[in-house]
Amino acid sequence: MARPLLLVGQPLLAPLLPLLRVDHDVIALWDGPGPDALAAVDALIWAGEFPLERALMDAMPRLTLIACFTVGYDGVDLALARARGIAVAHGGAANAEDVADHAIGLMIAHQRWIVGGDRHLRGGGWTIEAKTRTRSMASARLGIVGMGAIGIAIAERAAVMKMPIGWWGPREKPGLHWPRAESLAALARDSDILLVACRANEANRGMISAAIIDALGPDGLLVNVARGQLVDEAALIDALKAGRLGGAAIDVFDPEPTDPARWADVPNCVLTPHTGGATEEAVGRMAAMLQANLQAHFSGAPLPSPVPELA
Known part of the structure; x- marks a missing residue:
């Protein structure tokens, strides 16, 4: 044969x-x-x-x-x-568990200023007179876009961290412990951290639009561990530069590999080179x-x- x-x-x-x-x-x-x-x-x-x-x-x-x-x-x-x-x-x-770990790491790295603090210390900015305050994870409302294997693994970890959790997806999923928002816009509006963990297709390209980013707002953090094309990257960069979005922690880009010059002067972001599931x-x-x-x-x-x- x-x-x-x-x-x-x-x-x-x-x-x-x-x-x-x-x-x-x-x-x-x-x-x-x-x-x-x-x-x-x-x-x-x-x-x-x-x-x-x-x-x-x-x-x-x-x-x-x-x-x-x-x-x-x-x-x-x-x-x-x-x-x-x-x-x-x-x-x-x-790789769901590893992507979930990476997502939590990105959230903590941004919220607790871990990457920025490292650069601050190495650059000689740490003085006895000044101490930077960061944001608690336990009080941060987490909104997860897409509640598949990765979304559920993230929610389980975030629950241990005492984060209030909500989610949105196009279909109801019976048996979940966390409430589903009435819309993506409502989830963004009611979240401190909006985390993208859904599957990508042509129907949801750019679903994290300028309007969704504005709903998340100047104190909000956008995390993407799914696919770069789910986020309107130009709108994201514009919002970060203008201060309409508090921050971003991104592992995936559109296209890949991303041009580092595109991010050279973009503030308040933590970036990793699509390594979330690469263990x-x-x-x-x-x-x-x-x-x-x-x-x-x-x-x-x-x-x-x-x-x-x-x-």
């Missing part, structure tokens, strides 16, 4: 090649495979944040599975895949889930981690 042929999409996935070659024949997209090779591909291994062009899918008539190594799958045209009978899998909740442990879990999805698919079993039908 012939071994399945896998196409690996991005160079950042190159470390997976030895692992995948144990049970599959594997080719790499960056090596420029010809039409005949693409026509024989059974499954595509993809980094889900990258757009998957229709032309590439058209070149693979045998394709039956798109296996996103990552948890995110926003670069995949799910409607097109489903219309062609192509299954789509992803990393599930492999050794999470990557190991994603690799294991990828293998499980491939094994299940080619043995005719249900996928352990399919993309949800509502996505």
